[in-house]
Amino acid sequence: MEKLHFKTSSGIKSIVGKDLITDRYVAIFELVKNSYDAKASKVEVIFNTNAEPNNITIIDNGVGMSKVDLVDKWLHLAYSDKQEGSQNKDRPFVGSKGVGRFSCDNLGDQLSIYTKKKDEAEEHCLKVDWTDFEKSLSIPFGGVEVEYSSKRAPILDSYTKIVISGLRHNWDEHAIQKARKKLESLTNPFKKDSEFSIYCLLNSEENGAKDLVQTDIAEVLKDKSITIEAVVSEQITIQLFDRGRLIYRISKESESFFEDVKMNISINYLTTAAKQIFTRRMGIEPVRYGNIFIYKNSFRVNPYGEEAWDTFGLSLRKTQGYARYIGNREIIGYIDILDKSNHFKETSSRNSGFINNIYLEYLESFYMEMIHRPLEQYVHLVNWGQIKDTQTEIFFSDVDVSEAEKFKSSIIKKGNFKLDFFTEDANFEHNNPKKQLERVAQSLPDSDQKVIGDLIGKFGVLDRESKEKSNAIAQQDKTISGLKKQNANLLLNRNEASYAEQVSHHTLYMAENLEYSIKDLSALQKELDLEKQGKLNKIIQSIRRTELELKLFRNILIKSDIDMRSPQNINLYETASWFFNEKINTNQSLTVICNLIDKKSLGFWNVRCKVLDFVMALENFYQNAKDHGATFIDFQFDKNFLTVESNSTEIDENNLEKIFELGFTTKPNGTGIGMNQIKSFLRKIGFLIRVENIHNKVCFKISKEMGLK
Numbered sequence: 099m100e101k102l103h104f105k106t107s108s109g110i111k112s113i114v115g116k117d118l119i120t121d122r123y124v125a126i127f128e129l130v131k132n133s134y135d136a137k138a139s140k141v142e143v144i145f146n147t148n149a150e151p152n153n154i155t156i157i158d159n160g161v162g163m164s165k166v167d168l169v170d171k172w173l174h175l176a177y178s179d180k181q182e183g184s185q186n187k188d189r190p191f192v193g194s195k196g197v198g199r200f201s202c203d204n205l206g207d208q209l210s211i212y213t214k215k216k217d218e219a220e221e222h223c224l225k226v227d228w229t230d231f232e233k234s235l236s237i238p239f240g241g242v243e244v245e246y247s248s249k250r251a252p253i254l255d256s257y258t259k260i261v262i263s264g265l266r267h268n269w270d271e272h273a274i275q276k277a278r279k280k281l282e283s284l285t286n287p288f289k290k291d292s293e294f295s296i297y298c299l300l301n302s303e304e305n306g307a308k309d310l311v312q313t314d315i316a317e318v319l320k321d322k323s324i325t326i327e328a329v330v331s332e333q334i335t336i337q338l339f340d341r342g343r344l345i346y347r348i349s350k351e352s353e354s355f356f357e358d359v360k361m362n363i364s365i366n367y368l369t370t371a372a373k374q375i376f377t378r379r380m381g382i383e384p385v386r387y388g389n390i391f392i393y394k395n396s397f398r399v400n401p402y403g404e405e406a407w408d409t410f411g412l413s414l415r416k417t418q419g420y421a422r423y424i425g426n427r428e429i430i431g432y433i434d435i436l437d438k439s440n441h442f443k444e445t446s447s448r449n450s451g452f453i454n455n456i457y458l459e460y461l462e463s464f465y466m467e468m469i470h471r472p473l474e475q476y477v478h479l480v481n482w483g484q485i486k487d488t489q490t491e492i493f494f495s496d497v498d499v500s501e502a503e504k505f506k507s508s509i510i511k512k513g514n515f516k517l518d519f520f521t522e523d524a525n526f527e528h529n530n531p532k533k534q535l536e537r538v539a540q541s542l543p544d545s546d547q548k549v550i551g552d553l554i555g556k557f558g559v560l561d562r563e564s565k566e567k568s569n570a571i572a573q574q575d576k577t578i579s580g581l582k583k584q585n586a587n588l589l590l591n592r593n594e595a596s597y598a599e600q601v602s603h604h605t606l607y608m609a610e611n612l613e614y615s616i617k618d619l620s621a622l623q624k625e626l627d628l629e630k631q632g633k634l635n636k637i638i639q640s641i642r643r644t645e646l647e648l649k650l651f652r653n654i655l656i657k658s659d660i661d662m663r664s665p666q667n668i669n670l671y672e673t674a675s676w677f678f679n680e681k682i683n684t685n686q687s688l689t690v691i692c693n694l695i696d697k698k699s700l701g702f703w704n705v706r707c708k709v710l711d712f713v714m715a716l717e718n719f720y721q722n723a724k725d726h727g728a729t730f731i732d733f734q735f736d737k738n739f740l741t742v743e744s745n746s747t748e749i750d751e752n753n754l755e756k757i758f759e760l761g762f763t764t765k766p767n768g769t770g771i772g773m774n775q776i777k778s779f780l781r782k783i784g785f786l787i788r789v790e791n792i793h794n795k796v797c798f799k800i801s802k803e804m805g806l807k
Contacts, residue, residue: 106239110175111231115203122267123280124400124449125201129156129260130284131397132199134294136160136258142297142305143281145274149301153263154205157303162215162256165222165248172199172211172224175239203228207264214251221251274300278311283403286393287313288364288432294396315387318379319430323366324480326473330361336468336515338476345476346506348515354745355460355729358439358794365390365431365469367424367477376430389426392451393434394442400449403432407451410462412470424474433465439793456691456732456743468513479505635761670703670712671735677716678733688723689730699737707783715779718772719798722746725765726796739801746796754789 119125126143133141138160146153163172202209209226225245231237267273278298285294296311319325321342328336330352337347368376368384376384390410391403401407408414409426416425435442441457452458479501510517626634675692694700705712719742723731726746734741749757749764756762758777763770780787780800787800 106175107235108231108233108237108239108242109235110239111200111203111228114175115200115228116266118446119201119204119448121400121449122204123277125204126154126156126277126281127284127398127400128201128448129199130281130296133158133160133258134397136162139293140295140297142299142303142309143277144299144301144303145269145277146301147269147274151263152265152269153261154265154269155262155303156260158258159255160258162258163213163222164215164218165246168211168213168222168224168246173244202226202260202262204266206262206266208262210261210263212257212259212261214256216256217253219250219253220248223247223249274298281311282313283388283391284311284398285396286391286398286432286434288316288319289434290316313380315380318376319366319372322372322375323368324473324477325364325366325431326469326476327365328361328363328469330356330359330363334468334515335518336472337519338472340476340480343521344519345521346509346517347519348509349518350513350515355457359441359457360436362434363432363465363469365429365473367429367473384430385427387430389430391432393432394437394444395435399442399444399451402451410465410470422474422478424470424477429473433461435461441793453695454691454693455734456689456730459689459691460730472509472512475505475508665706665708667704667706668709668712669700670705670740671700672703673709673712674716674733674735677713678720688720688728690720690733691730692733693735695734695736699735702738703735705783707779711779711782715776718776722772723796728796739799742798742800743792743795745794748791748794749789749796751791754791757789758787 119128130141130143133156136158138158141156141158144155144157146155207228209224209228211224211226212221214221223246225247227244230242231239269277281296281298284296297305297309298311299305299309324341325339326336327339328334332352333349334352334356335347335349338345366372373384376387380387386405388403388405389412392399392409402409405426412423412429413425413427416423416427441455442461443453443455445451445453506517506520509515671692671694678690678692719733720731723744723746726744728744728746731742731744734743753762753764757764757773759770760774761770762773777787784803785800786803787798789796789798791797
């Protein structure tokens with residue numbers, strides 16, 4: 099058989115360079131992050147606007163490169179000897195795709211690199227003219243020549259110096275100032291980092307204190323805002339401060355989802371007074387500075403925190419309840435993620451945040467339930483921290499006792515946390531109105547005590563009436579919910595020809611009978627000899643398939659008018675999204691996410707098959723993950739392959755190839771049918787499947803037959 103090879107056009111340079119990283123500030127960020135990965139403790143970004151030609155110079159004191167490094171690594175497209183999130187001495191790597199260096203192409207068409215390793219007496223120089231790659235797409239990428247030279251240099255510390263000229267953008271005073279402001283938030287400005295310093299200079303290589311990119315935002319916010327903080331490690335600890343005073347602290351054992359991810363979260367709600375102080379000290383309104391910045395392994399993930407970026411949909415949510423909800427305009431803070439396993443994956447453009455997967459979904463859920471909503475609840479208790487008309491500040495000690503007591507109860511119940519501390523400002527027992535009246539009555543004459551006693555007795559009546567009203571409202575909500583569901587069913591306008599309602603009850607009844615029969619046969623199977631066990635197993639497999647078909651057939655009939663009798667053209671992603679919609683919304687024990695990584699690839703998933711066969715495959719994936727203890731299952735449809743990942747119990751390495759065999763199972767009462775059905779279905783439509791354990795997760799890879807080795 100003849101072997102062929104791919105060819106790479108010189109045009110690939112633009113695809114991974116200026117066409118991929120389109121933001122000039124992000125391009126600078128990528129080069130600064132390369133310095134960080136090179137173990138530098140200092141990097142200088144210099145804008146030489148007086149030079150001829152104008153250039154941008156980036157100098158770091160990292161480990162530098164040898165000629166071998168330049169040839170085998172820097173000039174090797176998409177090569178990286180680091181894995182994003184893995185450990186780099188005492189700091190995790192922040193890049194791994196091997197294309198970050200091509201961000202130079204966004205900044206200018208001429209590049210010169212000067213680099214030296216420690217204890218070497220030779221400086222290496224590499225010069226690249228990016229326009230040489232654009233002359234003809236017929237020229238192979240590896241056929242474009244770049245210049246290399248070297249010269250003797252003093253045996254001093256290592257360094258790398260990058261000079262970019264032929265600039266593609268106008269770097270006026272405003273643009274340079276904007277670059278400096280953005281560099282301020284590249285590393286977490288809320289925390290001091292003594293291990294890595296960034297300098298931004300204009301027309302000078304001599305840096306001073308004024309050139310150090312830093313901010314005293316933490317000092318500005320200290321004791322001025324209402325702050326909620328969380329530490330996620332072996333234990334989850336959440337605490338809330340009101341203008342410097344600790345209000346509560348709760349904690350619990352860390353959830354399994356965070357077992358190899360650590361996080362620090364700090365969100366500040368700014369009262370009117372705090373906003374004024376921030377603007378005066380920082381020289382910019384807080385809403386212009388940013389909102390919730392997200393950092394991964396010490397470096398900012400763009401565009402989280404930008405004014406126009408609606409992190410977690412808070413601004414949209416604000417429009418639905420302006421007086422109830424806190425939006426991006428009222429808060430500022432950060433989520434700092436230490437992710438050595440690279441669960442949180444950035445988009446290739448490095449300017450669109452994280453790829454939407456189960457980890458991002460879980461982070462949003464954790465933030466909203468454990469951070470944002472409790473902060474909203476507290477802010478409402480203190481009337482947004484300030485009476486607008488009089489500018490009088492309000493604190494927790496001013497809050498009505500009954501409301502404060504409800505708040506205390508809610509923070510304990512939410513998430514099953516343990517209450518470690520709660521401020522003494524809310525002395526519920528002492529300040530309870532009923533107790534206060536009892537104390538007053540003790541000092542009054544007997545005649546007056548009777549009057550107050552009658553009043554105290556009314557507290558019980560009012561409490562009962564309140565509970566009765568609450569129950570009535572709950573029942574009313576339940577009735578309304580039922581009517582809404584009934585109305586939704588009526589709006590489907592199902593025609594009688596589908597017979598969905600007529601057969602729904604009976605199919606479910608028959609499926610359940612088959613399930614009981616399978617259990618009886620499985621119990622009987624153990625009493626037979628091996629030959630009869632094998633024959634009976636085939637019968638059980640057939641019944642099991644029929645049982646699953648009946649259940650799914652019923653569900654599809656109820657929810658749609660899809661024809662399941664014959665093959666038809668369907669889109670696998672859209673069908674999976676439709677099928678899992680109910681499970682996504684209702685199931686609490688197993689979270690399902692169905693995501694299209696590249697929207698342009700939607701057409702790739704158009705396939706001709708029976709809907710029922712595909713839905714059975716999805717259901718088998720779902721049930722298999724659930725039976726093996728998974729808390730999530732993630733379906734990721736990419737350009738030419740589907741990844742199904744879950745945190746199920748890992749598959750023994752010896753069984754990775756066996757699990758698709760008919761009858762093979764690792765479950766005590768398993769039939770060994772599900773995985774075999776999946777493989778058989780995929781083979782029919784021209785796909786192959788394999789499975790492996792990756793980072794303590796079970797990962798199925800599905801792709802077109804010709805594309806999978």
